[in-house]
Amino acid sequence: MEAQYVYIGLAALFGLFMAWGIGANDVANAMATSVGSKALTIKQAILVAAVFEFAGAVLAGGAVTSTIRKGIVDAELLSGTPELLVYGMLASLLAAGTWLLIASRNGWPVSTTHSIVGAIVGFAAVGIGIDAVKWGKVGTIVMSWVVSPLTAGFIAYLIYRSVQWLILSQEDPLARAKRFVPIYIFFAAFTITLVTILKGLSHVGLTLSIQESYALAMAVAVGIAIVGAIFINRIESNPKAEKKEHFYTVERVFGILMIVTACGMAFAHGSNDVANAIGPLAAVIGIATTGAVASQSALPIWVLMLGGGGIVVGLATFGRHVIATVGKRITQLTPSRGFAAELAAATTIVIASGTGMPISTTHTLVGAVLGVGVARGIDAIDLRVVARILVSWVVTIPAGAFLAIVFFFLFRAVLP
């Protein structure tokens, strides 16, 4: 009996470590766009991130967590030896966390998602057997890694083209911005709310019919759009600043929109990435409390809260510096461009979260930024860096797998 507490304790510790790492590092990429475009100050960004990361994790993090927890390893094979799965999940958490730490220190662009999936596949394939991996599901996940940046890029391209067409290339961009930006706010709020309601809320005990879901999302979105419109109408043009830069006030209008998309981005990030920390933890808890592998027990809400809380702590302790550094360097992403990238990425990620696909937030955002670039929206994109990111994509998976295998055999030898 005591071994189970050891398992849960270790898993919670490693899970917290992972969540902290995600908050310290990964969140910065999600929030830095807003800070870089000066739509939010760093303090505001931390606040927005804390609230919405947590909300995203708790409200919409269930499906991806379930995928990480039981979608990759075929638990049926392990019904006789449940402790193997415990060792494996602990090893995966530690492997992914360690790899992230190494990578962050060296400035390598790696994905938390890729490392944890690589780790789980690694321990299962080598530690247990090739058949222990649900290769079909893993194939789908890998496909989603290719599809998600492409989708986000395509959406971002369309959004930014519409912004150019409706606002930026017009005679009076300010008047047009004031008219159209509330509509963008509506769409941003509507999409994210709707997907959350449709896919996420059931496990919190809220079940709505399709019509009710649409009505609720509509109501929320209209409310947010109205608040946004009020703030937008308060913005007065600044002739002095505009003389130097014609789009000065227009960008401030987009700044309001960017606050909304930043919330959406934090929410989306929380909903998808919390699983990387708590998916394995949930698996360990499931086995340790019931003693069986194929448990159908629901995900305890405190686990989601632990993950969300860990992310917030990481953000508060370490993430703020990272946000500041990254934000300072991406000033090219003005609100009119940044919102397009954020909205496209957030939408893609939230949909992925709803369908249980663990995707990389950062890579999706990179895809979205490239989409804006293709729409002639960004002054200069360094393709060398993009290529390096592609490479790190591929390297992270075997690296996570290798570490997980090492830790797996270690735990199997050491742990009761």
Add this chain to the structure above:
Amino acid sequence: MANMLANIFGASPVRPLEKHMEIAYRCAKKLKPFVAAAVAGDIEQMQKVRAEIEELENDADEVKKDIRLNMPKSLFMPVPREDLLELLLVQDKIANRTKDVSGVIMGRRMKIPAAIADQFIDYVDANIDAAKQARKSVRELDELFTAGFKGAEVNLVADLIEELDQMETRTDKQQTEIRAALFEIEKTLDPIEAIFLYDVISLTGEIADMAERVGRRLELLLS
């Protein structure tokens, strides 16, 4: 990992290009006090202004070098890299020509003959105005990037370039007139002095020529 997103963005050449044009224009503008000093025969003042021109020309070179170093081939930009580098090159030539003109006048301790002095001052002013118009056009570069090289902003810049063309045509006309005036009095001048005066006149005219080429380069970006 943290810097990955930031590193995707190469250094934007837009503001540096605007800055470079600003320096090139400020350099050209110095020609006004310089020529005034030359007409007045105030060697000391000429030397002082000449030093300022050299300094600004150097500054422009520095910025030019920086821009080139920060524009690797791997950059993906809304407009071709080559076009921006060409724009930079002609912008830089505005400063270069200014330095050349002041160099010849200074080196030879030239004195502008009184008969053409007023005309020459007007001519220099017109060339500086063309450079100013080039600066005004280049200042729209960031707006052009924001607007994605489409719509109202493009028309605005096209109008600026149109004006620039007219300004350059005016300097051409002035150049013909001033040459004619010089021809009238050339017999009264020291022959070598006369030759170099013709030289200075055509060199000065190249400032407006380069300004016009800045317009041409910008125009290429619009299409």
